[in-house]
Amino acid sequence: MARPVQRPKLSLLERSYLPAIFGGLLVTIRHFKDMIFGKTQVTMEYPEQNWNDDLPDWYRGAPTLVKDEHGRERCVACQLCEFICPPRAITIKPGEISKDSKWAKVEKFPEQFEIDMARCIYCGLCQEVCPEQAIFLRKDYSITGETRESLVHDKKKLYELGGVMTGLVHKWDEKK
Template sequence: MPLERKPLTLAERTYLPQILGGLWVTIRHLVRKKQTLEYPEQRPAIPPGYRGVPTLVRDPNGREKCVSCQLCEFVCPPKAIRITPGEIPADAPTAHVEKAPKAFEIDMLRCIYCGLCQEVCPEEAIFLQNQFSMSGYTRAEMVNDKARLYELGGTLPDDHFKWDQKKGRRAGGNGGH
C-alpha cells in the first residue's frame, strides 16, 4: 500500500522560513554585548569561593604553619600531594611542634582543585588561591616544591595563636596543644 505524501508549500520548497530564522538569530547575537575578554590584557573577575592553585602559607612571623601531619596527602583523591616529614632542630623557635615537612610537593597536573586538602588541614597551612594561570613548558615545571608553594602562598594571619602560647591561653585556648 503506497503512502500518500502531502504536497510541499512554496515556503517549504524554498526554505525561506528557515533562512529568515537563521538570519534573525545571527542579527540578534550581532547586537548583543560582547562576552569575551582580551586575555591576558583583561582579567576575568574571580567569583567568591573559586578554587584555584593550592599553596602553603606562613604565619605573620614568617614561620611555617605546616606540621607535616600528612592528612592532606591521605585525603587527596588523585594523590597529587607528596610530603616527606622531617624533624625540627631542638634549638629552633618552633621546637615544641613535633615535625615539619622536609619536602612538600604538589603535582599541578594531577591536582583536580577539589579543596579537600584545605578542608582537612588542622593547622590552616594550605589554601586554594585565586590564581588560575599556572603554565609550564615541561611536566617538571608543573610540580611545585615547598619553596614554590610558600612563594605562591605568602602569609596569612594566624587566628588561633598556635605558636604563641601566652596569647593562646589568653584567648581561651591551650596554646595549640
C-alpha cells in the same frame, strides 16, 4: 494508539522553500550586522580581559602553603593532606625541627612539600583536612608549564604563591 498528526497545508510558494530561505537569510544577516556594529555581546577575550578582580573569596584556585604573621611556616608535616588527596598529588617528606629552635615543641616540619599541579583537581580537601590552617586554595588558576616537571610545585613555589595569611589561630604560641 497511534494518532495521525495533521500535516500543515503549505501553499505552493511555501513548498518552494523560497520564503523560508529568504527568512533564514534575514536572520543570519541580522546577526552579522549586529556583530559588525558591536551590538552583540560576545564572550570575554580572555588573555586581555579576565575575571581576576572579581573572583569570589571562596574561589578554589591552586593549593598553596602559608606562613603566619610571625613568619613561622604553619605546616607541621602531619601528612593528612597527603593521605586525603584524591589524585595523590601531594608528596611530603617530614623533617625534625632542631631542639634549639624557638618552635622546637612543634617537632616536625616539611623538609619537602610537593604538589603536582598536573594531578591536582582543585577539590580543596587538603585545605579542609588541615589541622594547622597551613594549606589554602588561593586564586591562581592559570597554572601552566612546558614540561611535567615544571608543573610540580615545590615548597619554595608553594610559599611564594601562598604568602602570609593573618587572622589564623595561633595554637603553638605560649599560653597567656
